[in-house]
Amino acid sequence: MRAVVFHGKEDLRVQDIAEPAPGPGQVKLRNAYAGICGSDLHVYYAPAEAGLDLEHPHPLTGATLPQVLGHEFAGTVVELGEGVEGVTVGDRVAVWPIYNCGQCAACRKGAFNACRTIGFHGLTSHGGGMAEFTTVDASKLHVLPESVDLRLGALVEPMAVAWHAVEKSGVKAGGTALIAGAGPIGVGVWFALKGHGVENVIVSEPSPVRRAAVEALGATVVDPTSEDLAARVAELTNGDGVDVAFDAAGVGVAVASALANLAPLGRVVVVALHERTMEFFPTQLVMGETEIVGALGYLPEDFDAVIAAMADGLYDTTGWVDEVGFDAVEETIHALRSGKGMKFLVSSEA
Structure with missing residues (x-):
């Protein structure tokens, strides 16, 4: 079968590899779409800095390079391994892709x-x-309802990242929010806020392409390089500042602007990965009793919540999601690195 295989830093190949067979407790999927994620860019350009050990087997999976990419994906069940129950051939599914040890301090807390x-x-x-195909534990599958197609199914994973961040924010329906980065x-954070009943939202984004895309979805957008973000937030909140702010940009200035526009007792959620350190003035936290928290990935219940919201028609992919084939993945990674485009789904049939 054909696959996109990572061999090392800036070494990505489309090649023929053996087609997998499901073991006990596993299913075989015919993959439909897989998203290219910011994590894929980190791995491609700086695998060691992204936490990928190029020399030793992974402690949980035993995997080593070369590695088939694609951790945000959806497909159709085509074969069941021994002992699999609750799933049938023909089910369309999104995959919760996490492997965890179940024993460390984090796992013991759920x-x-x-x-x-x-x-x-x-x-x-x-x-x-x-x-074209992969095998996964059946326990990782989230069956998609009829109203959620496989294209949306491949977006469950990144949208669950955003949903989890909104859950971590603690924002209540009717609250106010700032999103740094579109x-x-x-x-996804903008959609998740709508799903939580938060409509009073400002999105701050310097890229004209990304501003246009999120504005077309109905968002209120500010260019922080040419507009007064603080004045727009004050206008939105009657001078109070926002209840929650999200760093979805991964740069220090985004965190700084989020902190500067918080209401007292507000919270900043850092959901983006940062490549550089940053400085901030801790007294900002003290004087307003504000907080900075991190949000990493998602839990299975975040997948369920996103799928339910998709079934209700919350998500719209118009203008920000494109498709490419296997042979275009590497050039698409280069394009994304240079700031071109937003979200690309890799189709196994393109």
């Missing part, structure tokens, strides 16, 4: 997404979504 030795199917595993996760 925070499987923060496992100390976490792995991901399609990053540190025996397969991934950027292949990439795929920022867009």
